[in-house]
Amino acid sequence: MLLIGENIHIIAKQVSDAVDKQDKKALQQMAKEQADVGVDYVDLNVGPARKNPEIMGWLAETIQEVVECPLALDSTNPLAVEAGLKVAKWPPLINSASGKGESKERMLPLAAQYKCEVILSVLTDAGIPSDAEARAESIMETAAYANELGIENERLWIDPILLPVSVAQQGVVACMEFTQMLPDLLPGVKSTIGLSNISNGAPEEVRGILNRTYMVMLERYGMHSAIVDAFDAELRDLARGKLPGIVEVIHKVMDGEDVDPASLPPKERDYAKTTKVLMGEILYSHTWLET
Template identity: 30%
Template sequence: MVPKLEIFGERINSTRPSVAEALEERDRVFLQKEALDQVSAGANVIDVHTGTFWHKEPEYVVWAIEAIQEVVDVPIAVDSLNPGVLATGLQACRKKEEAIANSITLDKERVEEVLPLVREYSCKVVALTIDQEGRIPETAKGRLEIAQKLVAEVDRYGIPRHRLYLDALGMPIGVDTGQGLVVLESLKLMKAAFPDVKTIISTTAVSYGLPNRRLIHRSFLPMLLAFGLDAVVLDPLDKELMATVIACEALLDRDEFCQKYVRAHREGKLA
């Protein structure tokens, strides 16, 4: 049986005005409800992003992680472009070996600051297929070449490959309609080259700028899963999207005897 899909709940993100307000006002009740609702809906990882407040990001990420860990017992993904914030956030995680550093690129400074932490804590790491100049290749072959270099860096630090997530980076199809196909081909190439490495993608970015964005997410996800996606960053409170996840897992041998599907039907989650 193929391992079930890992779902990173994306809602605790300071780009959302309600989350930004909760962080500034130290609204523990609001933040904890967001965490509880996401886990109840099926998230098995909570992604925490406080980067909108760059000057207070380390302070806010620690407060948010501590608040979340009071009410849910799932891994935390510390989501930041700042290696120092990743270090601070990982330190705040109770179960460091289950935590995820999100993320590195081929940027030398980020690699040299983050991967030693990953090795020290025996945690996991998300690697974006972005080169050292901050560029995202337009082709699947180009993203595979960066993935190869990222895997080599992880190997160099002695980090087991199963702790690595490669992000194929879904770009807005409203800007380039070929990007959906690029992501699918990137997944195919990465899974063939590195079967022991996990793949991850956010469904949100691909729909940026388009109307009825949730329809795009629900349509794209089955394709991603068929191409071997291991983890996804999404809004678990989108009930139709989560119903799609449950149906896809049954179809792709990720749900033994369709038990999860039947249980979800009985609980009214597929309506």
């Protein structure tokens, strides 16, 4: 599983302050820390950057001065993304395009023009599709459009759009179903997901286990990469195959094997409980680890 580090995100105060002040050092430090722990891409999220789309170019150059790692250029504004594309040293990833009219017209052509890879989400002008089938229908249409522009499947990273488990538990199951369907729908495509979204709204101290469990579950279904909290060491260990015992517990629960969480050591028990919730077998509540 490839990891895209999400930690340079304009919503984080530390990041927006550094960007405002053009504090190169602070931003370079954040990028270095992510590269040091081995992320495969550093995501640069500048938000819509309506007033100053050029900031992405400056930010990309700043980061590239200190790390040798490809960048994910993250903005809804095609002008900002293009500013990054112009200066990217290593083959970048556009984050992201979608089936929305404006995105098809302005973002996707950038991937064609700069011959780069692009995250393509199932989003359309009608919103987020409701289930796996609706996601399939939407992505088939958008991918066909991308193909027509000359962007072949191998350059598309499909994003099923994940919503928090605390508000849309069925969507969590739908994203897994969709991930399983993907190789048949669009042979050759890659895939990615905004992993931390699953735990948005959950108490801070239990966010990590939701993120990690879901990552392992998705990986099993063929997910190619995830946009993650790069500083979650256990998550990185799981992604690098260093915790086979945990993975085994998660897989057993996924297979419907009779796993009694109470019989497991505390850590495995929590993973087993979390897997059951993310499979949709148990109704989510913030207290799921306590029952």
